[in-house]
Amino acid sequence: MRTFTCVVAATFIAFTGTENAFADAEPGQGFLSVMGSYIDDDENRNVEDGFRGGQLGMGYALNEKWSLEGYIQAAVLDAEGGIDQDHMGLGLDVQRVYRRDEKFSPYLFGGVGFLKINPAGARRDSEGAMGSLGAGFLLDIFDSNVSLRGEWRSRYEKASDDSQTDELWSLGLHIPFGAASPKFVDSDGDGVADGIDRCPNTPPGASVDSYGCELDSDGDGVKDSRDKCPGTPRGVSVNADGCPVDSDGDGVTDDMDKCPGTPAGAKVDADGCELDSDGDGVVDRLDECPNTAPGVQVDIRGCEIKEEISLQGVNFESNSDRLLPGATRVLDDAVATLKKNPTIKFEVAGHTDSDGAADYNEGLSARRAKTVHDYLAANGIAGNRMTVRGYGESQPIADNSSSAGKAQNRRVVLRITDR
Numbered sequence: 072m073r074t075f076t077c078v079v080a081a082t083f084i085a086f087t088g089t090e091n092a093f094a095d096a097e098p099g100q101g102f103l104s105v106m107g108s109y110i111d112d113d114e115n116r117n118v119e120d121g122f123r124g125g126q127l128g129m130g131y132a133l134n135e136k137w138s139l140e141g142y143i144q145a146a147v148l149d150a151e152g153g154i155d156q157d158h159m160g161l162g163l164d165v166q167r168v169y170r171r172d173e174k175f176s177p178y179l180f181g182g183v184g185f186l187k188i189n190p191a192g193a194r195r196d197s198e199g200a201m202g203s204l205g206a207g208f209l210l211d212i213f214d215s216n217v218s219l220r221g222e223w224r225s226r227y228e229k230a231s232d233d234s235q236t237d238e239l240w241s242l243g244l245h246i247p248f249g250a251a252s253p254k255f256v257d258s259d260g261d262g263v264a265d266g267i268d269r270c271p272n273t274p275p276g277a278s279v280d281s282y283g284c285e286l287d288s289d290g291d292g293v294k295d296s297r298d299k300c301p302g303t304p305r306g307v308s309v310n311a312d313g314c315p316v317d318s319d320g321d322g323v324t325d326d327m328d329k330c331p332g333t334p335a336g337a338k339v340d341a342d343g344c345e346l347d348s349d350g351d352g353v354v355d356r357l358d359e360c361p362n363t364a365p366g367v368q369v370d371i372r373g374c375e376i377k378e379e380i381s382l383q384g385v386n387f388e389s390n391s392d393r394l395l396p397g398a399t400r401v402l403d404d405a406v407a408t409l410k411k412n413p414t415i416k417f418e419v420a421g422h423t424d425s426d427g428a429a430d431y432n433e434g435l436s437a438r439r440a441k442t443v444h445d446y447l448a449a450n451g452i453a454g455n456r457m458t459v460r461g462y463g464e465s466q467p468i469a470d471n472s473s474s475a476g477k478a479q480n481r482r483v484v485l486r487i488t489d490r
Contacts, residue, residue, distance in 0.1 A: 095168075095176050095209050095218060096132040096247040102140075104128040104220055106243030110146055113235035118148040118156055126241055130166070138166040138178075144186075144239075155191035160184055160201060160226075172256075172266040174211040180204070186230040199230030209245050220245035259283070289313075319343075349373070352411060368415065368490065370408040380405060380417070380485040385443065387481075392438035394446075402443065405485065406450045416489040419444045421461040422468075424477035429463055436483075437461025443483050458488070 096102040107125045112118050124146025132138045144160035162184025170176050186201040207222030224239040256265045261273040263283030270284035277296040278286045285294040291303045293313030300314035307326045308316045315324035321333045323343030330344035337356050338346045345354035351363045351373050358373035368376045384401040387394060409415060421440030423432040440459045448454055469476035 095171055095211070095245070096130070096138065096249070097171070098132050098134045100132050100247050100249035102130050102132065102138075103246045103248065104130070104140070104142075104243060105246075106220060106222065106241040108144075108146070108239045108241040110148070111238040111240070112148065113237055115233060115235055116148070116156065116231075116237075117151050117154075119151045121149075123148050124158065124239075125243075126239075132168075132171070132247075135171055136168060138168055140164045140166060140180075140182075142184075150191075157189040157191075158186065159189075160186040160228075162201065162203060164203065170266075172264075174267075176209040177206065178208070179206050186226075186228045188230050197230050197232070199228060201226055201228035201230065203227070207241075216247060218245045219243075368412050371404055371411060376408070376412065376415070376487065378487055379420075380408060380487070382443070382483050382485065385483055387439055387442075390435070392435070392442045394442060399446070402446050403450070406447060406452060409447070409452050409456075409485075414490055415487060416456045418458045418460055418486040418488055419447075420484050420486050421459075422466055422480055422482050422484075423464050424480040425464045425467070425471040426477065429465075433461050433463030433465075435461070436463050440483055 105125070105127055107122060109121065110123045111120050124144060126142050126144045128140045128142035130138050130140030141163050142161075144158065144162070146158040148156045148158065150156075162182050164180045164182030166178045166180040168176060168178045181204045182202070184201045184203070186199060188197045190197075203224050203226045205222060205224035207220060209218045209220050211218045213219075220243055222239075222241045224241065226237045226239060228235060228237070257263060257268070258265050259268070259271055259273045260275060261268070261277065261279045261283050263279060263281070265271065268283035270279070270282065273279055273283060273285055274296055277294070280286060285296055287294050287298070289298070289301055289303045290305055291298070291307065291309045291313050293309060293311070295301065298313035300309070300312065303309055303313060303315060304326065307324075310316055315326050317324045317328070319328070319331055319333045320335060321328070321337065321339045321343050323339060323341070325331065328343030330339070330342065333339055333343060333345060334356070337354070340346060345356060347354050347358070349358070349361055349363045350365065351358070351367065351369045353369060353371065353373035355361065357371075360369065360372065360374035363369055363373060363375060370376055370380065382401055382405060385394070385398045387398075419440045421436030421438075421443075423436045425432075437460065440461050444457055444459045447457065464471070464480070467476075467480045468482075469479035471477055471480060
């Protein structure tokens with residue numbers, strides 16, 4: 072009766088959260104344990120397995136790693152074609168405890184003891200030594216000074232005529248008591264005890280969460296102590312300093328840059344787009360004719376389109392309408408200019424020098440103009456914007472008496488007919 076009263080009193084004190092009781096005993100503290108047991112008996116006993124007994128223990132925490140525990144075991148085992156048995160055991164275990172100051176603390180143990188077996192109807196009991204090995208755990212789940220205790224024990228005993236081995240699976244409560252004071256160890260000085268600190272060695276002065284890990288207030292993956300750009304919007308890519316990335320180096324971060332991939336050194340506006348000071352649709356970096364008047368149609372170089380678009384560099388094989396290498400680059404520029412100005416309609420006009428018969432030259436110039444027409448059409452210029460005409464030698468722009476003049480007269484131009 073006295074033992075039962077002590078157990079009830081210790082349990083009540085622990086659950087009321089006294090200052091000197093803890094979920095796991097600290098060095099210098101005692102502890103009480105009460106557990107029920109499922110017993111898997113040696114098959115030679117001829118009794119049924121089941122929840123047949125329990126264990127009451129009293130122990131002492133020697134230091135951070137080791138504890139001693141004395142215990143009483145009792146069991147009532149029903150016969151399975153044999154004789155009912157009552158077991159009573161006394162033992163002493165040495166426990167090796169791991170992570171004593173944390174919420175989950177496993178341990179290993181081994182020990183010796185004495186077991187008395189009382190078979191039903193027998194005139195005398197059988198007695199003998201026993202030894203145990205096993206493992207267990209303590210889990211603080213009650214937010215108080217009581218922890219859940221689970222244990223597996225392999226018990227070897229010589230109280231029977233033949234040595235037998237039982238396995239005991241136990242579950243119950245573990246109740247520390249005594250005058251030991253709680254120790255608060257905070258190695259990195261962040262205000263979080265080492266036992267629950269998931270981020271040891273936090274830099275001095277760093278703000279931490281309840282687990283001792285540095286804060287990342289803006290969630291950019293860079294801790295506040297190293298973040299040179301706090302308050303970065305969620306989802307923005309940042310560099311190692313926690314600042315938004317500026318991939319093209321134009322001074323506008325990627326999250327604000329509406330024109331990514333700007334060439335190095337180009338001047339840009341607040342949106343990261345290249346400047347077009349005269350508003351002609353050609354950025355300053357490429358504009359060969361700055362300060363164009365508002366509303367003027369320009370080519371891809373930013374220069375005003377007047378009466379015709381020159382195709383200087385579009386040359387043909389001698390006495391042929393086949394383009395020479397290099398001509399397509401000039402024609403591609405013309406395609407870009409025409410797409411930039413979709414309202415322009417034009418005549419593809421072919422011209423020759425004065426060599427050869429006039430009728431022949433007129434036909435040759437028309438074929439060359441048609442070649443240019445076909446190239447433009449194949450590259451996206453609508454056919455209803457173009458007409459084709461060969462003028463032969465009738466509209467020279469230079470003197471046909473010189474080789475240089477003849478070269479200037481052998482030309483194809485895009486003559487504007489409507490804007």
